[in-house]
Amino acid sequence: MDEHPHYAQVSYSFNWDSLTVGESIDHDSMYVLAYRVINIWKSSMVVSAFDKPSRGRYLYNMLEERIKPITVDTAVVDTAVVDTVAVDSVIVDTVSTESMGDDENLLVESFRLKSGDYKFVAFSRNDLEIDYSSVDNYLCHDEVPLGDMNVIYKTYEKGDSSLHFTIADWVDYNAYGEKERYMQPSSQPIYYDTIAVRPLRANGQYHIEFAQPRRLTQHIEINFGIRKVVDNQPFTVDSVFAEISGIPYVINLATGYIDIQKTKKMMFKAEQDIDSVDNQLVRCKGVIDVPTIVESSAEDIFMGPGIMQVMIMCSTQDSSDETKRLNKKFQGSINLYHTLKRAGLIRFTDDRQHAMKKKDSAELIIDAEMRINGEHILENPDDAAGLDRWHKVDKNPPIIDI
Secondary structure: OOOOOOEEEEEEEEOOOOOOOOOOOOOOEEEEEEEEOOOOEEEEEEEEOOOOOOOEEEEEOEEEEOOOOOEEOOEEOOHHHHHHOOOHHHEEEEOOOOOOOOOHHHOEOOEEEEOEEEEEEEEEOOOOOEEOHHHHHHHHOOOOOHHHOEEEEOEEOOOOOOOOOOOOOOOOOOEOOOOOOEEOOOOOOOEEEEEEEEEEOOOOEEEEEEOOOEEOOEEEEEEEEEEEOOOOOOOEEEEEEEEEEEEEOEEEOOOOOEOOOOEEEEEEEOEEOOOOOOOOEEEEEEEEEEOOOOOOOOOOOOOOOOEEEEEEEEEEEOOOOOOOEEEEEEEEEEEOHHHHHHHOOEEEOOOOOOEEEOOOEEEEEOOOOEEEOOOOEEOOOOOOOOOOOEEEOOOOOOEOOO
16 A cells, blocks of 8 residues: 555546547547546546546546544544544555446546556547447556556448448458458547646645647548449449548657557548539549548559449449439449549658658548449549549459568
């Protein structure tokens, strides 16, 4: 037991005024870490992103007050008056890595922390998308420094029922890596903030405001157009799905460094104009929030990171039955080499050992239009220098390890 077991009372809140215009907060809770820097002790809690002060519950190292009889001058003091006696046995550590649940009665506005000098860290809480094992390892081991703590995205195989967005007939024409793994489709940013070391004295009451939460992820819009080439029967583009590769899944909380050596994929449904048989151009947009997108190593390959695959769902009128439409779907891909180069999403440290995001948001505008005739994608000419080219895919994709 610590030499100075008396606790301080600490409440939290978040000020989102520093966010840029149009930037939204989609999550409703934040993970808070309290780290005592001398005579190391750590605690964590999950709190509301919006309440002032934030209501929440303990996740790790809850300080619980327990009444216990003590002996003074060989006489037993009645348990009812223990609170008036300064004794170590009043406060006991309760270690638990499990949530306290969502019971309103368990939510509190003030949290007990042992007295001492603390650093505070807060970041977005999203159990559906984020693996917090690195955070748990930091909390449970005193020798693990704050700099080793990462946000790690959960990843899933394509057929996993836990993956929220899958397309049953999707054929992967970009099978790279040891295992094909997908991140959950997401437009939810991850925010992070830290408070410099400050003292908490025994029996004191303190309020910690995280005043400048910053975005760890990048908000990326992907814009492209589909040009309809009607050779025979008119058709409509009914929906467009996409998969993008080259998405890192590990971000260091202390430095913002992104691990770009290993990347995963993400599927999403593109927003699009409502199409008609007379329409010639369909504009499409995908919106994702990810650590970044890593570009391909060359402009003329269609395997590895930086490749976007699409599935186009089209339909046409059944000439034999006016009440029916015939459906057709086909796939294509594009290497976003030039598009990502122009976007300049990341920068490297001087020693070229680490990558960091260069901007909070970016718009990827694919200049080359996708041309379709209702049956397949029409290849772009080879002389389109400086433009990414749409590519129709084969029915039997090769599987390679990069």
